[in-house]
Amino acid sequence: MAVREAEPVGSLQEVKEVGLDREDLLAIYRHMLLTRGIEERGHILYKQGKIPGSFYTGRGNEGAAVGVGTAMGPNDVGTPLHRDMGVHVTRGVEPWRVFAQYMGREGGPTGGRDGNVHMANAELGLHTMVSHLPAMLPVATGMALAFKIRGDRRVAVGWFGEGSAARGDAHESMNMAGVRQLPVVFVCDNNQWAYSTPTYLSYSVEHIADRAAAYGFEGVVVDGTDVLAVYREARRAIEKAREGGGPTLLECLTLRMEGHAVHDDAFYVPKEMFEQWAAQDPVERYRTWLHNHAGMTDDEESEITSAVKRILIEALDRADESPLPDPSSLAGGVFASFEDLDTPHHK
Ligand SMILES: Cc1ncc(C[n+]2csc(CCOP(=O)(O)OP(=O)(O)O)c2C)c(N)n1
Ligand SMILES: [Mg+2]
Known part of the structure; x- marks a missing residue:
């Protein structure tokens, strides 16, 4: 089974056929601008010395992330x-909480206990990543196994990078999901x-998605800079999984437009590559x-742009007002009680 390379999305009609109306289309744009805005401002906070550690950006990946999140x-x-x-952002995390997280403040989703993007809001169906990669793939697979056993019509989405695809937990997850x-x-x-x-030092097949055939499911490569094509392919894969059609491996091709994180100037990436993908x-x-x-x-666009700017300015202020955590609260939140797990996503 050869991997399928997804076509770009062309017309408004095509988009309507995959279930997006004009309001959805503008919301996608707002989410992409918010995503980029959070990351650009995070970079500035880092340079101002307000962020311990580093700041990770997904510049170039906004379409891939928002496309899947929307689906x-x-x-x-x-x-x-x-x-x-x-x-x-697409699932509704408030930007001020992201800044508070990076600044180690109480208002961040981990209450200042963990740093950078090691955060998620379980009530929105997102589960916090651990640093080890791609250690969240077995978690996503496990959640999918629970859904299948319980007969829930729910789908788990697990992300990984092409580098971490080389590790055993990626293989084990996909094998089990396929079986x-x-x-x-x-x-x-x-x-x-x-x-x-x-x-070329991470894998020797043409596409990471080529591997899907070996696990017995479909692999699709999509241009990750085309948010609508990503949405269409993610939606198709998610609904197929919901209907009992099994897993899909969706590979979103982009270029990491900045360093690994803001402390890295990516001197090793050829300049022409950046120019081409820009x-x-x-x-x-x-x-x-x-x-x-x-x-x-133009009016609609400037309305969206200024609303996003306003949200970000307020978010920075609110995060800055959030205090550092009280050291006596250090051991809090380490173990989850049954009440803590009483969310729609833990049922
Ligand atoms: C098991 C493990 N080894 C090393 C690291 C350190 N590390 C963090 S990100 C990263 C690169 C991962 O590359 P890729 O999977 O392509 O994801 P990207 O960062 O490009 O999105 C490395 C080596 C880690 N987090 N986990
Ligand atoms: Mg990578």
Whole structure:
């Protein structure tokens, strides 16, 4: 079974056929701008010395993250990683909480206990990543196994990078998901670099999605800079899983447009590569599409842009007002009680 390479999305009609109306289209744009805005401001906070550690950005991955996040159903679950701020934003995480998290403040989702993008809101169906990669794939697979055993019509989405695809837990998860035909979608953010390691040193097949055939399910490669194509493919894979059709491996091809994190200037990435991929910047590409195909007016655009700016300014202030955690609360939240787990996503 050869991997399928997804076509780009062209017309408004095609988009309507996959279930998005004009309001959805504008919401996608807002989510992409918010994602980029959070990451650009995070970079500034880092330079101001307000962030301990580093700041991870997914510049270039906004379309891939928002596309998949938009395709998930309200009761679906996911394990987004450090390039997937767009997933948190799409599912409704408030930007001020992201800044508070990075600044180590009480208002962050981990209450200042963990740093950077090691955060998620379980009530929104997102489960916090641990640093070890791709250790969340077995978690996503396990959630899908639970859904199947209980007969829930829910789907788990697990993210991984092309570099971490080389590790055993990626293989074990996909093998088990294939054997048990679990309702899980594996999303590979293939941004062509794993820190300084290029793809030719990470895998020897043409596409990571080629591997899906060996696990007995479908592999699809999609241009990760085309948010609508990502949405269409993710939606198809998620609904197929929901209907009992088993897993899909969806590979979103992008370029990591910045360093591994903001402390890394990516000197090892050829300049021409950045120039080539900058020409298909996902946010700009979608903005142009909205003007050309969905009749987005300049007024609508500036309304969205200023609303996003306002949200970000308020978010920075609110995060800055959030105190550092009280050291006496250190051991709190380590063990979950039954009440803590009383969310729609733990039932
Ligand atoms: C098991 C493990 N080894 C090493 C690391 C350190 N590390 C963090 S991100 C990263 C690169 C991962 O590359 P890739 O999977 O392509 O994801 P990307 O960062 O490019 O999104 C490495 C080596 C880790 N987090 N986990
Ligand atoms: Mg990578």
